[in-house]
Amino acid sequence: MSTSAIAKRYARALVGIAAEQQTVEQYGSELGRVREAFGVEKYLRLILESPTFPLNKKAAILNDLMELLELSEGMRAFLGLLLEKDRLQYLAQIERDYSRLADEMAGLVRAAVTASRELDVKQQQAIKAGLEQQTGKQVELSIAVDEELIGGLQVEIGGRLFDGSLKTQLKRIEDTLKKG
Template structure:
């Protein structure tokens, strides 16, 4: 079975449970904390995947992790399920797929916005409203500052890049001048 199929199945199950418990945002935050913990402490995943470590010790490590990260019972059980099915290594893919499916279930669309300087509140609100009208969904802007853009903004929406940055405009002008188009 492919990683994609596995991650989609586990993510879907977690989304359904989250909808049932009205806890999608809480689940997202907890699973994100869990993924960050495994990313920071790489030996943790190796330890839990080791066939030489007895199940009782793995369970104790998971119990300590759940306590340390203050995870809910549902996420604790989910983590235990992943461990018992030898699927912990897929947690980052499951987390990405869960986030995507949870957004769909909540009618949310995440939009990447790249600007040279942070957006002012009025510009942020206007951009959100415009994109929400276009997509028919609630918009969550994920802003990234890159001074190399010089000015303007670049928006990534539904796989499309809308580029209105000064840097890109200057590159187009330079190309026109050098190629004579």
């Protein structure tokens, strides 16, 4: 089974449980905190993922981490299962898949907008409204500025990139002129 299939299976199961318990946001936040801890403390992650380190010692370390992060009982059980099944190495993918599934369940889609300059509130609202009309879902924007775009926007939503930047348009014209 591929790693992405494994991560999706665990994420789908956790979203299902969280939906039943009405803790979808809480579990998402807790998953993020654990992933951050693994990112900051690389040796912690390496020890917990090591096949040669004794399981009982890994369980004690993970338990201490869960205490420190003040995780819910449901999340503790989930992380314990990941440790027992030797699946902690998939935690980052599980978190991404969990977030995507939770967003789908809530009818939310995230869009990353890159603009050539700062956008005012009115422009942001217009972009959001247009994307909501196109997708039929609630849109959450994250906005970045890249002056190299010269003008226009790039929007990444649902894994697709829509590029309306002046830089890309000029590049297309250049390519057309070179081809003759």
